[in-house]
Amino acid sequence: MQFNSHFNDIAQSYLFSTVAQKVAAYSAANPGSSILRLGIGDVTLPLAPAVIQALHAAVDDMSKKETFHGYGPEQGYDFLKESIRGYYKSNGVELENDEIFVSDGAKSDIGNILDIFAGENTVLVPDPVYPVYVDTNVMAGRRVMYMNATAKNGFLPMPDDSVGADIIYLCSPNNPTGAAYTVAQIKEWVYYANKSGAVILYDAAYECFITQEGLARSIFQVEGAKTCAIEFCSFSKTAGFTGTRCGYTVVPKALTRGGMSANKMWLRRQTTKFNGVPYIVQRGAAAVFTAEGQRQIGENIAYYRKNAKMIADCMDELGIWYTGGKNSPYIWLRCPGGMSSWQFFDYLLQNVQVVGTPGAGFGANGEGFFRLTAFGSNEVTQEAVQRIKGLLSK
Numbered sequence: 001m002q003f004n005s006h007f008n009d010i011a012q013s014y015l016f017s018t019v020a021q022k023v024a025a026y027s028a029a030n031p032g033s034s035i036l037r038l039g040i041g042d043v044t045l046p047l048a049p050a051v052i053q054a055l056h057a058a059v060d061d062m063s064k065k066e067t068f069h070g071y072g073p074e075q076g077y078d079f080l081k082e083s084i085r086g087y088y089k090s091n092g093v094e095l096e097n098d099e100i101f102v103s104d105g106a107k108s109d110i111g112n113i114l115d116i117f118a119g120e121n122t123v124l125v126p127d128p129v130y131p132v133y134v135d136t137n138v139m140a141g142r143r144v145m146y147m148n149a150t151a152k153n154g155f156l157p158m159p160d161d162s163v164g165a166d167i168i169y170l171c172s173p174n175n176p177t178g179a180a181y182t183v184a185q186i187k188e189w190v191y192y193a194n195k196s197g198a199v200i201l202y203d204a205a206y207e208c209f210i211t212q213e214g215l216a217r218s219i220f221q222v223e224g225a226k227t228c229a230i231e232f233c234s235f236s237k238t239a240g241f242t243g244t245r246c247g248y249t250v251v252p253k254a255l256t257r258g259g260m261s262a263n264k265m266w267l268r269r270q271t272t273k274f275n276g277v278p279y280i281v282q283r284g285a286a287a288v289f290t291a292e293g294q295r296q297i298g299e300n301i302a303y304y305r306k307n308a309k310m311i312a313d314c315m316d317e318l319g320i321w322y323t324g325g326k327n328s329p330y331i332w333l334r335c336p337g338g339m340s341s342w343q344f345f346d347y348l349l350q351n352v353q354v355v356g357t358p359g360a361g362f363g364a365n366g367e368g369f370f371r372l373t374a375f376g377s378n379e380v381t382q383e384a385v386q387r388i389k390g391l392l393s394k
């Protein structure tokens with residue numbers, strides 16, 4: 001017997017554990033200090049009232065024989081898929097119900113989708129990157145290549161004809177950089193993938209933070225994307241489902257290679273290895289798309305946007321270069337004074353007790369950068385911004 005030796009090739013992720021250790025050590029040495037956390041990408045506001053109401057009603061359904069639900073369709077209930085389809089339609093994208101697969105969140109599907117791809121495929125990911133894209137492929141023994149996301153290209157790498165890859169990951173608005181592609185830029189990627197035969201795995205987990213006209217909310221806003229792309233979405237950041245767990249993946253029927261259909265394969269994979277998202281959770285997710293639900297989650301997103309603006313305004317005032325913050329909950333800033341990511345982390349922690357995430361933890365190009373998130377409370381964010389201003393304007 002042998003275990004999968006590719007697990008030996010995964011870089012140990014020290015990022016968040018190192019952050020936690022450093023914060024714990026500081027707290028122990030400075031008892032009573034007030035530490036402000038703008039590091040982790042988890043939401044802080046509770047679920048919207050419309051969602052809570054739907055969850056309660058669904059719990060009641062489960063208590064009665066006539067409305068009890070056992071195993072559901074692995075790919076999701078029609079009531080939710082219909083709502084998702086309507087949402088896409090409002091963004092000008094026509095989907096069929098059986099192109100939508102309800103999931104327990106984007107992370108699982110991003111990892112699981114690899115079941116339908118050949119092991120020999122090569123993979124192209126941006127650097128810096130959401131680590132799940134890299135680690136899931138390394139676990140499967142695939143070769144991973146990187147494309148540079150730097151200040152020079154606004155952290156939005158574009159296709160390069162000299163690089164051949166079978167699977168390309170795009171994340172927009174991006175974690176960690178907050179940069180977001182325009183529809184025009186996505187058009188170039190779609191053209192490139194259709195020409196080369198590559199498949200784009202498009203992560204739209206932060207789509208709801210887009211405010212600017214002309215930015216892509218879905219890769220399927222671009223004609224031709226259905227023959228080269230799969231899209232991952234999530235209720236986590238949209239509606240505070242990080243702990244409730246629900247998302248969806250769009251696998252177009254037009255996506256075929258070598259006579260094989262990605263949609264049929266994914267359906268086969270899901271019906272074999274997945275038994276669906278709980279009925280109760282799907283009812284809660286469907287409530288997100290009601291008029292009341294949309295209004296309420298809009299308020300929550302506006303709350304986080306206010307934080308993002310506070311942080312962005314602070315950087316503007318201090319003359320610090322950054323991306324994100326405008327169409328994203330993440331602000332990706334260049335560490336001042338030529339500090340490295342970890343030097344700046346220590347500098348903020350030691351001097352003003354503000355915790356962020358060192359960019360170097362997301363890839364080589366992240367060195368010298370730093371991520372702050374807008375998912376804290378307004379009060380904590382305001383206090384953190386005041387402290388940062390006080391420190392850096394000296």
Ligand code: PLP
Nearest residue numbers: 105106107130175205234236247
């Ligand atoms: N994709 C990106 C870019 C993320 O940052 C995250 C979570 O932080 C996810 C996907 C995972 O989302 P979910 O909670 O739906 O699994």
